Amino acid sequence: MGGAQQRRWTRGVQWLVVAAACLGAQGASAEAWIRVNQVGYLPGDPKIAVLSSDEPLSGEFSVGDFKAAIGDDQGSWGPFPHNYRLDFTKLADAGRYRVKFAEVESPEFAIGADAYAAVPGKLLEFMQLQRCGDNPLTGKCHQEDGFDTVTGEMVDVSGGWHDAGDRLKHMITTSYCVAALFLADAEEEARHGAPLIKKIHPNPDTIYVQIGDDRDHLPPETLWHDDQSDYGRGPGGPRSAWPATGAPEGPKFKNKSTGVANLAGRCAAAMALAGDIETAKSLYALGKAKPGVAMSVPVRSQYYYGESSYFDDMEWGAIELYIATKDKQYLDDAIAFAHQAQGNPWMGEDRHGHYEFFPYVNLAHWRLYPHVGAEDQAKIAEYYREGLERIRLRAIKNPYRLGTPLVWCSTNDVTALATQAALYEQMTGDKTYRELGAEARDWLFGRNPWGVSFVIGVPEHGRASSRPHHLFWKIKKYLPVGGVVDGPVYKDINDGLKFGNSFDNDEFARFQSDVAVYHDLFADFSTNEPIIDGTVSLLLLIDVWK
Numbered sequence: 001m002g003g004a005q006q007r008r009w010t011r012g013v014q015w016l017v018v019a020a021a022c023l024g025a026q027g028a029s030a031e032a033w034i035r036v037n038q039v040g041y042l043p044g045d046p047k048i049a050v051l052s053s054d055e056p057l058s059g060e061f062s063v064g065d066f067k068a069a070i071g072d073d074q075g076s077w078g079p080f081p082h083n084y085r086l087d088f089t090k091l092a093d094a095g096r097y098r099v100k101f102a103e104v105e106s107p108e109f110a111i112g113a114d115a116y117a118a119v120p121g122k123l124l125e126f127m128q129l130q131r132c133g134d135n136p137l138t139g140k141c142h143q144e145d146g147f148d149t150v151t152g153e154m155v156d157v158s159g160g161w162h163d164a165g166d167r168l169k170h171m172i173t174t175s176y177c178v179a180a181l182f183l184a185d186a187e188e189e190a191r192h193g194a195p196l197i198k199k200i201h202p203n204p205d206t207i208y209v210q211i212g213d214d215r216d217h218l219p220p221e222t223l224w225h226d227d228q229s230d231y232g233r234g235p236g237g238p239r240s241a242w243p244a245t246g247a248p249e250g251p252k253f254k255n256k257s258t259g260v261a262n263l264a265g266r267c268a269a270a271m272a273l274a275g276d277i278e279t280a281k282s283l284y285a286l287g288k289a290k291p292g293v294a295m296s297v298p299v300r301s302q303y304y305y306g307e308s309s310y311f312d313d314m315e316w317g318a319i320e321l322y323i324a325t326k327d328k329q330y331l332d333d334a335i336a337f338a339h340q341a342q343g344n345p346w347m348g349e350d351r352h353g354h355y356e357f358f359p360y361v362n363l364a365h366w367r368l369y370p371h372v373g374a375e376d377q378a379k380i381a382e383y384y385r386e387g388l389e390r391i392r393l394r395a396i397k398n399p400y401r402l403g404t405p406l407v408w409c410s411t412n413d414v415t416a417l418a419t420q421a422a423l424y425e426q427m428t429g430d431k432t433y434r435e436l437g438a439e440a441r442d443w444l445f446g447r448n449p450w451g452v453s454f455v456i457g458v459p460e461h462g463r464a465s466s467r468p469h470h471l472f473w474k475i476k477k478y479l480p481v482g483g484v485v486d487g488p489v490y491k492d493i494n495d496g497l498k499f500g501n502s503f504d505n506d507e508f509a510r511f512q513s514d515v516a517v518y519h520d521l522f523a524d525f526s527t528n529e530p531i532i533d534g535t536v537s538l539l540l541l542i543d544v545w546k
Helices: 003-009 119-129 171-183 187-197 260-276 276-291 312-324 328-341 364-371 374-395 410-428 434-444 471-476 491-495 530-544
Strands: 029-035 048-053 058-063 066-069 082-089 095-096 099-101 108-111 208-211 240-243
Touching: 029 099, 048 099, 048 434, 048 491, 058 171, 119 187, 171 187, 171 208, 171 260, 171 364, 171 530, 260 276, 260 312, 260 410, 276 312, 312 328, 312 364, 328 364, 328 374, 364 374, 364 410, 374 410, 410 434, 410 530, 434 530
Parallel strands: none
Antiparallel strands: 029 048, 048 082, 058 066, 058 099, 095 108, 208 240
């Protein structure tokens, strides 16, 4: 390990204290906070900060030379009795700014065409850290992946990425990451994961849904290049490779699998984008032969990724095969699946199951749109619009304009909303949801009640997640920069989980509420664990936003 890498291992937490101050005449002795997107804004973006206080406020705010009234009190929400939306959209001059009101000021942020220039590299840095098999930072790991849990035979399913802060690999998320990385113009990282997609489909009838399982969570806690997990073949031995059988799976707790089409369709899209057309065709055929969904496999506890939709994935596989081959049958299939998939059901709902409607944006609609006639285009655009509208109606009820559910991995939903709004505008030219999407993006980078960016270490000198639920942080104090953490959850979800640690040293105790909680602590795996699919989704959002 070189000197630069060694420094990365020992890098400490870097962040600025969130702005808060006692006010002058406008608010007596009340405390107040200004929340902004700490990365910043493109010149043409909607730009709205949120000022929150214990007491009613009035007066002007400023951003550089720009000044305006703070506007009407938006009422109570979350931990704050009074909230004001500070709109400085008219400010488009490039530079670095702070929003100021009386004695309160926000963290510094950028306005400029290059405001996000450094972010994609950070996101990809996290994906490289997560690499399994041959990792540029930690060396080789999990070279014996794995053994087929049905036949007991060894199969080569090495490679890909570790899913989150632990060491196992979910093909539900890996398949999405490969395909989305290609669409985000991140080909080098996509080509790290693509070989594993080919490996999990060794013959026309087989596809593996998971490598390892929650036995991964048993002691000893080690980094992945020294994994001592025992899957029945000795500590550090081969890991379980679970074939998707198309039926409920699990030795004790069972998932609700009904087929394999969600996984096979998405893998077909990934392989078509990678240029491996024969494997893509075989995977797509498997999906048509076995409609339904494959879910991850629980072993020690009842939790699993319960994806319930597959029309969107088969649409994705079909349209990527059509783009690659120009075979009209695939286009006809893609259109048919698009009208079966329609809109995404979670949009507008208060809750949904864990990965129930994954992927949270149907990217296939966007990919299909240029290849169909006006009638189908109108229907596809409407599938996007109606979901955005349902979320808009929820969002207008709070000052942050947050309309997505605060369930586990809530940042996935927020990113999906922003992405869908950007894609809808690209497709139709309709800018109705631009502000809704911008405010969702801003939530991720610190314009939230906690004033924290949910991207680890981003921006470098901002207040971002700094004590994530990730073994590299716990064991080595190495910060996995660029990882997107789960984000806040409803309080009752957090209260219902067994953490084994208290949150007594919660620096954000003042900002927790009955609406939601977030802890920048290793112990909180429900809000502060980085995930590969969320990270790749944000990478794609930044790419399409420009």
